[in-house]
Amino acid sequence: MTWEELELSCGMCKKCALYETRTKPVFGVGNREADVMLIGEGPGEREDLTGEPFVGRGGKLLDDMLEIIGLSRSSNVYIANIVKCRPPSNRDPLNTEQSACIDWLRRQFALVKPKIVVCLGRIAAGRVITEEFKITRDHGKWYEKNGVWFTALFHPAALLRDPNRRPETFGDLKEIERKIREVCPATYAPAAE
Secondary structure, eight states, X not given: OOHHHHHHHHHTOOSSGGGGTOSSXXXXXXXXXOSEEEEESOOOHHHHHHSOSSOXXXXXXXXXXXXXXXXXXXXXXXXXXXXXSOOGGGOOOOHHHHHHHHHHHHHHHHHHOOSEEEEESHHHXXXXXXXXXXXXXXXXXXXXXXXXXXXXXXXXXXXXHOGGGHHHHHHHHHHHHHHHHHHOGGGGSOOOO
């Protein structure tokens, strides 16, 4: 399945009740050939309106975080979510909603073929890395599965609510930069003219 076919099919999805209240499905954004993939939990209100993940204050903070380590959603990362439609009132996506939607993420993962995956927040980490993941205990730790490296950061929205977590997140970001330079240094290669 091509990217275009996958996105079109995802946009018509009715596997769970979230489709009934969505404005736009939030498929993903970024470089579809990136070695680094970021995975969030699901869209919020602004994402639902724009169809793009991580916009608004949380998205601005994420962009700033990426810039600190030489990454950009427009050039060298791909960003997607566990669920593609906004849960009402921005609540956590239910397990049934995650299960109904996870195949879209698996297909995106198969097309991107990332070498490093960074989960943003506890829900993404609990679904993608391990069910036993605790964000306060396990953020910044590395997990290797089938040759792909996984880690997690505090969700940008959590950092907006609790700025005291920012220093440890800065440390996690620098560790992600180190791992990228080790595993996929071409991520930082200048773009071809």
